[in-house]
Amino acid sequence: MPGLTVYPPFPEDVPTAPLLVVDYALIKSGDGPEKEKLWKAARELGFWYLKNHGADAEVNGMFDMGAETMHLPLEEKMKYEQGDEGGSFGYKAAGANAIDDKGTRDTTEFLNVAKDDALAWPAVAHRAYPAPVYAYMEGAVRPFTHKALGVNLTLLAVLSEKLGLPEGSLVRLHRPEEYSADASRFIRTTADSHVFSEEKALLMAHTDFGSLSFLHNRLGGLQVLMPGSDKWLYVKPIPGHAICNVGDALTIFSAGILRSNVHRVVPPPKEQCKYERQSLVYFTRPEDTAVLRPLEGSPIIAEAVSKGPEKNWDTGVTAQEWIARRVRARRLKNFQGGEHFKKTIAGTEGDAVLARAVASTY
Ligand SMILES: O=C(O)CCC(=O)C(=O)O
Numbered sequence: 001m002p003g004l005t006v007y008p009p010f011p012e013d014v015p016t017a018p019l020l021v022v023d024y025a026l027i028k029s030g031d032g033p034e035k036e037k038l039w040k041a042a043r044e045l046g047f048w049y050l051k052n053h054g055a056d057a058e059v060n061g062m063f064d065m066g067a068e069t070m071h072l073p074l075e076e077k078m079k080y081e082q083g084d085e086g087g088s089f090g091y092k093a094a095g096a097n098a099i100d101d102k103g104t105r106d107t108t109e110f111l112n113v114a115k116d117d118a119l120a121w122p123a124v125a126h127r128a129y130p131a132p133v134y135a136y137m138e139g140a141v142r143p144f145t146h147k148a149l150g151v152n153l154t155l156l157a158v159l160s161e162k163l164g165l166p167e168g169s170l171v172r173l174h175r176p177e178e179y180s181a182d183a184s185r186f187i188r189t190t191a192d193s194h195v196f197s198e199e200k201a202l203l204m205a206h207t208d209f210g211s212l213s214f215l216h217n218r219l220g221g222l223q224v225l226m227p228g229s230d231k232w233l234y235v236k237p238i239p240g241h242a243i244c245n246v247g248d249a250l251t252i253f254s255a256g257i258l259r260s261n262v263h264r265v266v267p268p269p270k271e272q273c274k275y276e277r278q279s280l281v282y283f284t285r286p287e288d289t290a291v292l293r294p295l296e297g298s299p300i301i302a303e304a305v306s307k308g309p310e311k312n313w314d315t316g317v318t319a320q321e322w323i324a325r326r327v328r329a330r331r332l333k334n335f336q337g338g339e340h341f342k343k344t345i346a347g348t349e350g351d352a353v354l355a356r357a358v359a360s361t362y
Pocket residue numbers: 185187203208215217221222263264265279280281
């Protein structure tokens with residue numbers, strides 16, 4: 001069973017990013033200092049560890065589901081490919097995406113299972129998935145979706161309060177029963193594509209499109225671009241600790257107060273690179289129809305808007321449009337040269353930061 005693989009430990013002599021550790025049990029009990037820690041992490045690095053999240057069993061079930069799916073013949077997985085039109089649910093084959101402005105093919109495959117399909121099952125909300133998704137639906141996919149929703153909505157409520165928004169503002173933009181691009185993603189790169197090199201990104205430098213990501217890593221490879229620098233640092237996986245991060249939508253809703261930080265995935269460090277890398281993430285994204293612009297009713301957001309008039313945070317697009325554009329831009333079939341790629345893929349990080357991040361990768 002995949003869950004039984006024993007990996008070499010993350011090397012001790014590799015520098016790592018200083019993520020704060022937030023205790024979800026304390027957050028749930030309303031602990032003031034812990035909420036303050038989350039607030040600090042979400043503004044400064046935009047990444048933090050989350051312990052005591054209570055989803056370990058569901059995460060393990062999802063790794064089993066994902067491994068079974070990935071071991072299906074390519075021909076079978078291709079029946080569920082996400083396509084080139086900007087839809088992100090379903091399977092994405094290795095090589096379907098560009099990872100840089102030269103149009104280099106990626107080597108990462110993944111499967112995105114929509115929250116809407118998990119919650120609607122046995123009815124279908126959006127589409128069909130490979131058989132293991134259904135075999136694990138009751139045992140892992142639905143329970144993981146529920147746990148991830150619970151965690152992320154709880155964190156959103158705290159961030160909403162800290163932003164000084166009217167009660168429930170952020171949670172109301174993420175109602176589980178409304179359609180959204182929320183999804184559980186299982187990611188795999190095989191060991192033969194891991195030549196240990198920080199120059200070879202498995203997942204290009206990017207920011208996440210949505211609101212909050214709830215990530216589970218067993219091997220290293222994830223790196224964050226340290227704010228205000230050109231320095232990439234590994235995020236060390238810690239058993240039982242999720243890695244959480246802020247995505248573009250929260251940056252826009254808060255007029256830049258919350259940080260959607262640039263990150264990437266490179267081959268796992270040292271001995272770890274001999275192993276297939278698998279990871280699991282739940283993306284919480286705003287409801288499809290939510291318009292991405294700073295939220296009303298918070299004095300500090302209003303102040304951030306007035307202080308930064310050079311940055312127009314009002315995108316004028318819905319969450320659905322924002323995500324579809326960025327997904328579409330990555331597909332190699334839609335590649336129309338470097339300038340077009342950089343323009344269509346851009347998130348909230350600003351052209352200069354992304355250009356620097358991409359340039360320093362390749
Ligand atoms: O695999 C990982 O560690 C990170 C994945 C990621 O950043 C993403 O899918 O957006």
